[in-house]
Amino acid sequence: MEVADDATLVGQVQSGRVAAFAQLVRRYQDRVYNTCRRVCGNDEEACDLTQETFFKAFRSIGSYRQKSAFYTWLFRIAVNLALTHRQKHRLRVVSQLTDDDPLSIPVAGSQAVIGGEARAVSVETRECVSAALASIDADHRAVLVLRDIEGCDYEQIAGILDIPKGTVKSRVHRARVALRDALERRGITNDERDMAT
Amino acid sequence: MNSQQPDSFDEQLSAYLDGELDDADRRRVEQALETDADARAALHRLRQTTGALKGLPRLPAPPSLVGDILSRVERDHLLNDPRTRGQRGSFSFRRLYPLLAAAAMIAIAGTVGLWGILQSDRTADRAVVIATTPADVPAADENTTPLVLGERTQRTAGIESESRPGMKSKSETAVDSASDLGIAAKSSSMAPTTPTTNPAGALNGSTTDPAFPTGLAASTADIKSLGTVTLTVQTSNRSLDAMASGTQAQSERTIDSPTDASAAFVLEIFCNSDSFLDHSERLASADPADKTDSATMTAAAQATVEPSRFGPTQWGSPNWYSTGSQRVVERIVTLPRDQLPAVLAAIVADGAAADSVTLSAGGILLASGSQDALQLASIVAGVDRVDSAGDAPDSDKYTQYGQTFADTRRNGPLDRFLQQLAIPPADRDETIISTAGTPAPAAAATEVAGTGGASRDGDSVRGRGARVPSTVVGDESRPSDAPSAEISPESAFEPDTTVYGDTAGMFQSDDANVTAGGVKARDHVESRIVLRIRLIGPPLVPPPGEPGRLSPR
Numbered sequence: 001m002e003v004a005d006d007a008t009l010v011g012q013v014q015s016g017r018v019a020a021f022a023q024l025v026r027r028y029q030d031r032v033y034n035t036c037r038r039v040c041g042n043d044e045e046a047c048d049l050t051q052e053t054f055f056k057a058f059r060s061i062g063s064y065r066q067k068s069a070f071y072t073w074l075f076r077i078a079v080n081l082a083l084t085h086r087q088k089h090r091l092r093v094v095s096q097l098t099d100d101d102p103l104s105i106p107v108a109g110s111q112a113v114i115g116g117e118a119r120a121v122s123v124e125t126r127e128c129v130s131a132a133l134a135s136i137d138a139d140h141r142a143v144l145v146l147r148d149i150e151g152c153d154y155e156q157i158a159g160i161l162d163i164p165k166g167t168v169k170s171r172v173h174r175a176r177v178a179l180r181d182a183l184e185r186r187g188i189t190n191d192e193r194d195m196a197t
Numbered sequence: 198m199n200s201q202q203p204d205s206f207d208e209q210l211s212a213y214l215d216g217e218l219d220d221a222d223r224r225r226v227e228q229a230l231e232t233d234a235d236a237r238a239a240l241h242r243l244r245q246t247t248g249a250l251k252g253l254p255r256l257p258a259p260p261s262l263v264g265d266i267l268s269r270v271e272r273d274h275l276l277n278d279p280r281t282r283g284q285r286g287s288f289s290f291r292r293l294y295p296l297l298a299a300a301a302m303i304a305i306a307g308t309v310g311l312w313g314i315l316q317s318d319r320t321a322d323r324a325v326v327i328a329t330t331p332a333d334v335p336a337a338d339e340n341t342t343p344l345v346l347g348e349r350t351q352r353t354a355g356i357e358s359e360s361r362p363g364m365k366s367k368s369e370t371a372v373d374s375a376s377d378l379g380i381a382a383k384s385s386s387m388a389p390t391t392p393t394t395n396p397a398g399a400l401n402g403s404t405t406d407p408a409f410p411t412g413l414a415a416s417t418a419d420i421k422s423l424g425t426v427t428l429t430v431q432t433s434n435r436s437l438d439a440m441a442s443g444t445q446a447q448s449e450r451t452i453d454s455p456t457d458a459s460a461a462f463v464l465e466i467f468c469n470s471d472s473f474l475d476h477s478e479r480l481a482s483a484d485p486a487d488k489t490d491s492a493t494m495t496a497a498a499q500a501t502v503e504p505s506r507f508g509p510t511q512w513g514s515p516n517w518y519s520t521g522s523q524r525v526v527e528r529i530v531t532l533p534r535d536q537l538p539a540v541l542a543a544i545v546a547d548g549a550a551a552d553s554v555t556l557s558a559g560g561i562l563l564a565s566g567s568q569d570a571l572q573l574a575s576i577v578a579g580v581d582r583v584d585s586a587g588d589a590p591d592s593d594k595y596t597q598y599g600q601t602f603a604d605t606r607r608n609g610p611l612d613r614f615l616q617q618l619a620i621p622p623a624d625r626d627e628t629i630i631s632t633a634g635t636p637a638p639a640a641a642a643t644e645v646a647g648t649g650g651a652s653r654d655g656d657s658v659r660g661r662g663a664r665v666p667s668t669v670v671g672d673e674s675r676p677s678d679a680p681s682a683e684i685s686p687e688s689a690f691e692p693d694t695t696v697y698g699d700t701a702g703m704f705q706s707d708d709a710n711v712t713a714g715g716v717k718a719r720d721h722v723e724s725r726i727v728l729r730i731r732l733i734g735p736p737l738v739p740p741p742g743e744p745g746r747l748s749p750r
Contacts, residue, residue, distance in 0.1 A: 022263075025263055025266050025270075029258045029262060029263055030258050032258075033256065033259075034257075043259075047259060050258060058270045125249070125252075126252065129253060133253075147215065148250035149255075154212070154215070170208050173207055176243055176246050177207070179246055180242060180243075183246065
């Protein structure tokens with residue numbers, strides 16, 4: 001069965017065919033959810049944010065002129081919502097970083113290793129990385145999620161965050177430095193990383 | 198590393214790692230990496246950091262999320278579709294939105310009336326006016342328009358007139374409105390029907406348009422373009438006790454079908470039966486000696502009938518009619534699509550006399566309460582508006598155990614019934630009996646093998662647990678494990694009639710002499726009529742400049 005591209009589906013939604021929107025939801029819900037989850041750090045809130053993202057997208061789709069990719073437009077909504085939410089609930093989110101939470105702040109054990117590109121890492125190290133990611137500034141976290149988890153290029157990130165491409169470049173770097181520092185604070189040292197690589 | 202501009206170079210390294218440098222910058226970075234060990238170390242650390250992030254698992258969305266999103270979107274769409282947004286006269290759909298949204302939310306929470314208490318003698322007269330330009334509504338085709346409701350309204354109007362001399366009854370108002378719409382009463386001129394089985398196994402084995410996306414909440418566009426339109430009219434009789442004593446009757450709906458996700462659009466009208474059926478008329482003429490008080494009936498039922506499988510019933514309550522019954526008949530008709538507005542208008546007109554009305558689409562309850570639902574329905578129908586003066590304030594309230602509740606019907610029979618819907622069809626605790634397409638049998642006395650041992654000498658009775666050999670629709674196939682009971686659909690609804698059984702969990706009757714433990718049960722009757730209208734013809738589109746009105750494309 002032929003799979004309609006985003007632009008086609010968007011056009012159908014704009015003409016009143018809601019079923020087409022369902023396809024868009026199914027196509028992007030995981031990525032939107034994952035992004036929201038990484039940015040806000042909470043499953044339940046990620047669900048709410050994802051739902052809100054698509055709801056806002058649906059309501060605004062009539063004014064979407066497809067000057068940017070639907071993906072970019074959708075993620076702009078998602079990230080803005082997540083960042084706004086994060087600002088509002090910052091204290092609460094920090095307080096939720098308990099030992100039971102995947103985003104809690106464990107100290108890496110001796111087997112913690114971080115591999116190279118896309119290399120699988122241990123569960124324990126994943127938790128350390130998640131915790132480190134959750135601990136850095138939300139703007140930095142967002143840009144890292146978009147770049148290193150979602151794989152957006154700088155152009156897309158600039159569109160999603162509505163910032164110049166040059167700003168993306170510097171922010172990505174600062175975010176990586178911040179994350180590296182956070183990882184080191186959690187016991188993942190350069191030596192261990194060197195061992196891993 | 199470039200010590201003069203460390204940040205800038207690090208940024209370049211990061212961008213190099215991401216493949217975001219132009220050719221010139223990339224060459225410069227590569228040259229630095231060849232000669233500068235610090236630069237190589239910095240790149241290595243960056244690579245380690247990005248690798249750590251890329252090693253994180255992708256977190257999938259919870260399975261229920263997509264449904265939640267689509268339900269919300271669908272609800273919003275139906276409430277805000279510009280083509281159904283009221284732009285005529287003084288009515289503005291936008292102005293109604295907060296109210297409708299609140300009603301929808303309440304409904305979704307399961308707290309708003311799909312079942313309720315009917316009051317037998319409502320004191321609030323409601324003047325309902327449907328302002329419609331006749332030319333805007335397609336003329337009814339005598340050969341195809343299933344105007345059963347119009348006919349019934351006409352017939353019962355006389356009843357109301359007699360009971361309230363000098364007053365224009367609600368039904369008469371409805372008839373007037375229907376007449377204004379150019380609707381003729383031609384229930385006997387139904388078009389042939391071609392019911393099809395719903396492979397998705399909707400609860401009631403509904404007919405569906407194959408093109409309709411089952412399982413997906415319907416959109417307004419879907420409603421207008423294709424699909425099966427289900428109009429459900431639920432009625433309830435007054436109890437004989439209440440009629441005799443003049444006290445307020447109480448009843449409770451125990452089954453409903455707005456969760457039928459295969460139905461594109463369900464407008465459900467809940468009203469006193471004297472608006473639609475003549476049950477009460479027949480009951481009222483029954484021998485008073487046949488009537489029993491509720492305490493006697495309750496005692497009899499307690500002694501002989503198991504509590505409802507949907508949960509405990511309100512045994513022992515002095516004002517609770519435990520012998521309630523429900524009868525559901527379904528009529529399947531085929532309707533030219535361009536007549537949908539006229540039919541909906543007729544439904545709306547009749548619904549104006551209803552106690553409560555609910556509107557749902559794709560399994561989502563959109564609005565409950567007469568006015569909200571009627572307003573929505575009128576918009577979809579292309580009717581200008583429905584104005585109601587003095588709508589009964591208690592539409593969404595009911596009384597139980599002497600207390601009045603408003604929209605607090607959690608964990609009631611309906612909720613429990615809805616819970617059944619989450620169970621695979623084969624495991625649901627229900628029986629669906631279909632006589633669709635078969636000639637109606639002559640009325641005959643039939644033993645009913647319900648657990649209460651109810652029997653009848655009338656024409657339509659079924660006991661709890663009765664399993665009737667029949668044409669079973671959809672996935673609702675269940676074994677026949679009890680002696681059969683013949684179903685004789687009410688004449689106006691034959692031959693395409695589907696009867697759902699065992700809804701009240703006890704026994705069922707209409708005007709039959711039903712006994713439970715030797716006590717005649719002529720106490721309380723509910724009837725529900727389901728009109729499934731299979732649309733044919735071109736999709737409906739709003740004419741230019743009239744986004745809220747439908748007409749054939």
